[in-house]
Structures are given as structure tokens and as C-alpha cells.
Amino acid sequence: MTSPTRAIVAYGPYQDGGWKMQDITLRPLGDNELLVDMVASGICHTDLHFAGMDSGYGVCYPRIMGHEGSGYVREVGSKVTSAKPGDPVLLSFSPCKACEQCRTDHPGHCVDFNPINFEVRTDDYLVAREASSPSTDLTIHGKFFGQSSLASLSIVNEASVVNVSGLVQSREELALYSPLGCGIQTGSGAIIQAAKADKSDRVAILGLGGVGLSAIMGAKLQGCSTIIGVDRFDSRLExxxxxxxxxxxNTANMTSLDQLTSEVRKVTNGLGTTITLDSTGVPAMIREGLNLTGFKGKLIQVGVAPATATLEIPIFEFMVAGKQYMGVVQGDVQPQTYIPQLIRWVQEGKFSLDRIVKMYPAADFELAMKDMQSGATVKPVIVW
Incomplete structure (x- = not known):
């Protein structure tokens, strides 16, 4: 059986006008897949990154992007056990569940993370032909992060599914929670799970988009003694x-980034931070983040830097200081347990998700993209 759906299809880089809303028809469901009626999907810079290039790793057109979906299960494959039709679900990344990292509760560092979530490898990853031209051979690729949630109806890997039955009572709640599966768990999880912050920590967050502000809220949840937000925009700082x-x-008027280190040292009584999180992916900012991190401190890298970027570290100085430079993907969390905890924190008023989310009708996806890129909106969510 095939199913019709509306989807935002990337035919090329977004900045070149390569995205458009259209009707398509989905292929039949596989044994380990679910068909999900999407309620909403957060838009992330990662969507634009992988559908913003002419060629390179993980680039394949035409393709449906989106990896922060939420919705209700319509149909399940014969081997699916995580959900049943009618269940509310949130969607996250897809791990293999078999490698050493997956088996030790680090699925964000799955050894097959890149090929599973980014690449189009076999016919199993093809979505369908355009409904308007059913006789053509054009196939539209899906399964980005196992979900391709920029569609009103999507085929989803079971590994991407977080069943939230009993926690979520309405479509409005599902829409609000849709970004939890990537940016929100990345920022908060990096502080709580990966860095294991506590009340003794002095934390600096470089970049205050959705990930950075989630890290701020994560540090507050952990009771960190000092929490420093760094950005160029007064609205984000407020x-x-x-x-x-x-x-x-505010770094907007700094003539040199070493001024940032000086300011952080003032705030921390000359000690520097114990935890620094970079969400910018800007090499110069990352290098300064290492400078402003104190002895035995950790620099947590979550921002995506250019593929060819490198970081030069003075080896002896780094060794003597006992610092750590840690890469963290998806907050180093197990989504099936961490996302329900995030929901409980939101419901208890401990995590102000509504302060960073703005809803847009799916038809206004271009406005949502524009507002995200300009900084007018922290976390846009499109609603189907």
C-alpha cells in the first residue's frame, strides 16, 4: 500500500531556492519501519547544512530533510515493537544498537552514525515518486536521521522512535516537544550527561541559539555556581x-577574541571555567574557548565546524593544564530515556522550552527558515 503526503523536498541547496512544498506518494512500509502522521517538526541548522551543499558527504537530491519530528503512529511494520497505531511519538536519530558505543549507552557515538543518519545507501532509503507525475522515474530520498520529518506523513526507522504515551496528552504538546529529539537534547545533555556538571562548576556557553540556550537551562538544572552566556546579540543574552x-x-564589539578570555577570567576570579561548551562551530571561537577554560577544565564541542577545519593546540601547555577537549554528539544521551525526562522537566516548570520555540504553519516554512537564519527565532517549529 502507498500513501500520499505533502512534503518539503530539497532539489538543491536551500540558499539557491532548491526547496519546495509538493505532494508525493510514499513507498510501502518495511518490517522495521513506522508510518507517522507528523504533527510538527523543528527546523535545525543541520537540515540546512546537509541540504545546503552542491556535493559532498551525505548530499543527495532530491531529498526530504527534517530530524526533529513528532506525531501519531498510523501504521507499523511486522517487526516493530516500540509503538502501535495511535501512539504519540517523538523522533530522534537512528543508532545501529549493536556496536560497542550503542551497547554501552552512547548511541550518539554509534560507529555507523554517519552512514545510517546521513547517507542514502540502498533502495530501502527511497521514499517515492511525485504524485503529480506518477509515470516518471524520479525518486525522492528520505530517512534523513531515520525520519525525514519535513513531511505531513513520513516513513521512520524504529530506532528513531521515542514512545511518549502517557506523557503527552494533546497535539499542542506534541508540537511543543518536537525539537527535543536533537537540538534541545544536544545542548542540555552535553552539560548534564557528557560533562556531568554540578554545583561546583563554572560554565561558559559559546553561542546562544537553541543548543546553547538549552545548555544554559541544563546548567541551571544542575545548580552550577557560575553560568556565563556568550553571544553577539543582546536579545539572546537577555x-x-x-x-x-x-x-x-557580548562579543559584538570586541576587536580581538582574547578580550573574551579576559572577561571570563574576571567573572571567575581569574580561574577560568571548569566547563566550556562551544555551539558555534567557529574555529577561532573554539580556540579561544580552550584559552578561557581553566586547569583541569573541559571544552565540550557540539557546534559543527567546517569539514576541513582544524584546531591547533600547544601540546605542552595543554598537558600541564590537564584540560580535556571532548566531542559530543546528541548530548551523549539515550533518547528513549532522556527525552521523557526532558518532558517531565518541562511539565514541572524546570525547563522553559516554550521560551525558545516559535510555531509556523508548514506552508510558511520559508519564513521559518529566514527567521532562524537571521536570529529572529531561536527554534522554529513547523506545524502540519
Missing amino acids: LAKELGATHVI
Whole structure:
């Protein structure tokens, strides 16, 4: 059986006008797949990154992007056990569940993360032909992060599914929670799970988009003694203070990034931070993040840097200081347990998700993209 759906299809880089809303028809469901009626999907910079290039790793057109979906299960494959038709679900990335990292509760560092979530490898990853031209051979690729959630109806890997039955009572709640499966768990999880922050920590968050502000809220949840938000926009800095930052630093008028280290040292009584999280992916900012991190401190890398970017570290100085530079993917969390915890924190008023999310009708996806890129909206969510 095939199913019709509306989808935002990328035919090329977004900045070149390569995205358009259209009707398509989905292929039949596989044994380990679910058909999900999407309620909403968050839009992430990763969607634009992988559908923003002419060629390269993971680039394949035409393709449906989206990896922060939420919705209700319509149909399940014969081997699916995680959900049944009618269940509310949130969607996250797909791990293999078999490698050493997956078996030790680090699925974000699955050894097959890239091929499973980014690549189009076999016919199993093809979605369908255009409904308007059923006689053509054009196939539209899906399964981005196992879900391709920028569609009103999507075929989803079972590994991407987080069943939230009993936690979510309405479509409105599902829409609000849709970004939890990537950016929100990345920022908060990096602080809570990967860095294991506590009340003794002095934390700096570089970049205050959805990931960075989630990290601010994660640090507040952990009771960190000092929480420093760093950004170029006053509006983001003010929001960071409202969400838990004890100090903020605006880099807009700095003539040199070493001024940032000086400001952080002032705030931390000359000690520097114990945890620094970079969500910018800007090599110069990352290098300065290492400078402002104190002895035995950790620099947590979650921002995606250019593929060819490198970081030069003075080896002796780094060794003597006992610092750590850690790459973290998806907050190093297990989504099936961490996302329900995030929902409970939101419901208890401990995690102000509604302060960073803005809803857009799916038809207005171009406005949502524009507002995200300009910084007018922290976390846009399109609603079907």
C-alpha cells in the first residue's frame, strides 16, 4: 500500500531556492519501519547544512530533510515493537544498537552514525515518486536521521522512535516537544550527561541559539555556581539571563577574541571555567574557548565546524593544564530515556522550552527558515 503526503523536498541547496512544498506518494512500509502522521517538526541548522551543499558527504537530491519530528503512529511494520497505531511519538536519530558505543549507552557515538543518519545507501532509503507525475522515474530520498520529518506523513526507522504515551496528552504538546529529539537534547545533555556538571562548576556557553540556550537551562538544572552566556546579540543574552545565566558577555564589539578570555577570567576570579561548551562551530571561537577554560577544565564541542577545519593546540601547555577537549554528539544521551525526562522537566516548570520555540504553519516554512537564519527565532517549529 502507498500513501500520499505533502512534503518539503530539497532539489538543491536551500540558499539557491532548491526547496519546495509538493505532494508525493510514499513507498510501502518495511518490517522495521513506522508510518507517522507528523504533527510538527523543528527546523535545525543541520537540515540546512546537509541540504545546503552542491556535493559532498551525505548530499543527495532530491531529498526530504527534517530530524526533529513528532506525531501519531498510523501504521507499523511486522517487526516493530516500540509503538502501535495511535501512539504519540517523538523522533530522534537512528543508532545501529549493536556496536560497542550503542551497547554501552552512547548511541550518539554509534560507529555507523554517519552512514545510517546521513547517507542514502540502498533502495530501502527511497521514499517515492511525485504524485503529480506518477509515470516518471524520479525518486525522492528520505530517512534523513531515520525520519525525514519535513513531511505531513513520513516513513521512520524504529530506532528513531521515542514512545511518549502517557506523557503527552494533546497535539499542542506534541508540537511543543518536537525539537527535543536533537537540538534541545544536544545542548542540555552535553552539560548534564557528557560533562556531568554540578554545583561546583563554572560554565561558559559559546553561542546562544537553541543548543546553547538549552545548555544554559541544563546548567541551571544542575545548580552550577557560575553560568556565563556568550553571544553577539543582546536579545539572546537577555533571554539567557532569564533562563538561568548568572553572567552574559557580548562579543559584538570586541576587536580581538582574547578580550573574551579576559572577561571570563574576571567573572571567575581569574580561574577560568571548569566547563566550556562551544555551539558555534567557529574555529577561532573554539580556540579561544580552550584559552578561557581553566586547569583541569573541559571544552565540550557540539557546534559543527567546517569539514576541513582544524584546531591547533600547544601540546605542552595543554598537558600541564590537564584540560580535556571532548566531542559530543546528541548530548551523549539515550533518547528513549532522556527525552521523557526532558518532558517531565518541562511539565514541572524546570525547563522553559516554550521560551525558545516559535510555531509556523508548514506552508510558511520559508519564513521559518529566514527567521532562524537571521536570529529572529531561536527554534522554529513547523506545524502540519
